[in-house]
Each structure stands twice: as structure tokens, then as C-alpha cells.
Amino acid sequence: xxxxxxxxxxxxxxxxxxxxxxxxxxxxxxxxxxxxxxxxxxxxxxxxxxxxxxxxxxxxxxxxxxxxxxxxxxxxxxxxxxxxxxxxxxxxxxxxxxxxxxxxxxxxxxxxxxxxxxxxxxxxxxxxxxxxxxxxxxxxxxxxxxxxxxxxxxxxxxxxxxxxxxxxxxxxxxxxxxxxxxxxxxxxxxxxxxxxxxxxxxxxxxxxxxxxxxxxxxxxxxxxxxxxxxxxxxxxxxxxxxxxx
Numbered sequence: 001x002x003x004x005x006x007x008x009x010x011x012x013x014x015x016x017x018x019x020x021x022x023x024x025x026x027x028x029x030x031x032x033x034x035x036x037x038x039x040x041x042x043x044x045x046x047x048x049x050x051x052x053x054x055x056x057x058x059x060x061x062x063x064x065x066x067x068x069x070x071x072x073x074x075x076x077x078x079x080x081x082x083x084x085x086x087x088x089x090x091x092x093x094x095x096x097x098x099x100x101x102x103x104x105x106x107x108x109x110x111x112x113x114x115x116x117x118x119x120x121x122x123x124x125x126x127x128x129x130x131x132x133x134x135x136x137x138x139x140x141x142x143x144x145x146x147x148x149x150x151x152x153x154x155x156x157x158x159x160x161x162x163x164x165x166x167x168x169x170x171x172x173x174x175x176x177x178x179x180x181x182x183x184x185x186x187x188x189x190x191x192x193x194x195x196x197x198x199x200x201x202x203x204x205x206x207x208x209x210x211x212x213x214x215x216x217x218x219x220x221x222x223x224x225x226x227x228x229x230x231x232x233x234x235x236x237x238x239x240x241x242x243x244x245x
């Protein structure tokens with residue numbers, strides 16, 4: 001397994017403010033108010049798949065549509081403002097569905113922080129109540145793109161983008177914004193994609209063959225051996241390891 005000295009050095013090297021400009025975390029960093037930050041982060045996480053340069057360009061387009069006012073955009077959302085905005089699996093109507101549900105969430109139920117807090121306090125897998133909230137409010141004819149952007153944790157997937165979004169919201173660092181305090185950084189889970197899975201196997205952090213939620217738990221548990229209070233800071237180390245190998 002990779003040594004603590006090596007992984008700590010990598011984490012320190014790559015977790016710097018310079019990391020922000022090429023990462024989707026740049027979008028919540030544009031804002032100062034907590035609700036703007038969390039909405040911007042959640043929207044950025046929805047599109048954070050595929051080619052990084054392409055989805056960052058599409059997010060720029062979407063934030064222009066929102067006039068760089070995330071909370072105001074959600075509270076006053078009307079589908080027509082999207083025009084024909086889409087990204088890969090997410091069609092225009094899929095985005096409209098998600099934003100419509102978010103509108104109800106912010107008007108009636110507090111917002112994303114309250115929803116994730118409820119999940120954290122009431123379910124072993126905190127993502128289940130979050131996705132159930134959206135699924136129970138989607139229209140009958142909602143497209144598969146909406147279910148791709150907000151995946152079902154009951155299927156055992158890695159929930160990579162939600163783990164990433166939570167990292168942004170809960171950790172406080174030069175990169176992560178740390179605006180939520182209902183859970184501790186020690187409880188966060190590693191955002192697992194194909195890249196992180198491969199590097200985790202190379203470094204001895206993962207033995208499981210599938211890139212699923214059980215793999216997320218195995219990697220995170222191994223990272224806790226290096227730092228029990230902040231295991232997902234090593235997300236940056238794995239990124240750095242990939243750059244260097």
C-alpha cells in the first residue's frame with residue numbers, strides 16, 4: 001500500500017487554490033451566500049461527467065442562463081428560460097424537471113442543506129432520502145437523463161458526483177467551501193470514478209473488482225487509516241498520483 005508520507009505529500013501538493021480553476025468546484029466558488037453556493041455546487045455536480053473541458057463550458061452556459069444568481073434562478077424558475085439547453089444524457093426537459101423540484105424544495109422545505117441533513121440523520125445511506133425526494137416529485141414522463149444526473153443509491157452505484165458535492169459543502173480548505181456543518185469531514189466518502197478506482201488498486205487501497213458503493217466504502221476505510229478525521233483529503237492525492245504516474 002502507498003505510504004502515509006507519500007500520500008500526505010501528494011495531498012498537500014495538489015490541494016491548493018490553483019486546483020480550482022480547472023475543476024467544477026470553480027462554480028460554487030463564484031458565490032458568497034450559502035444558498036447560492038450550495039445550489040451552484042449541486043448544479044455543477046449534475047453535469048460533472050464526461051469530458052471536463054466540455055462540461056465546464058456547458059456549466060458556464062447554464063450559469064449565464066441563470067444570470068449567475070443561483071437561488072434567484074431556482075426560486076423563479078420557468079422552463080422556457082432554458083431554451084434548448086442540454087448536455088449528453090440530460091435533455092432540456094430533464095433539467096427543467098430537476099430545477100422544478102428544487103424550486104419546491106427551496107420554497108417549501110428549506111433547501112438542499114435541510115434535505116441532506118435529513119438524509120444524514122435518518123438513513124444509513126444518506127443519499128436514499130435525497131433521491132427519494134426528487135423521484136417522488138418527478139413527472140410521470142420524466143426522461144432517463146434526470147435519473148442519470150440524480151442516480152438511485154439503492155442500485156449500489158458509487159454516487160460519485162453526490163460524494164463530490166458533499167466534499168465541497170462539508171470540508172473547509174483552500175479548495176472545498178465547508179458551508180455545511182451537520183456532518184463531520186470524517187464521515188465523508190471518496191468520490192469514486194474509473195480513474196480513482198484504477199489508482200486505488202495500483203496503490204493497494206482497493207481490492208474489490210467492481211467500481212460500486214462497496215468499493216467507495218473500502219477505499220474510504222483505508223484512507224481513514226492515514227487520517228481518521230479527514231479521509232477524503234486524499235482525493236487530491238489520488239489525483240496527483242494519477243498526474244505523476
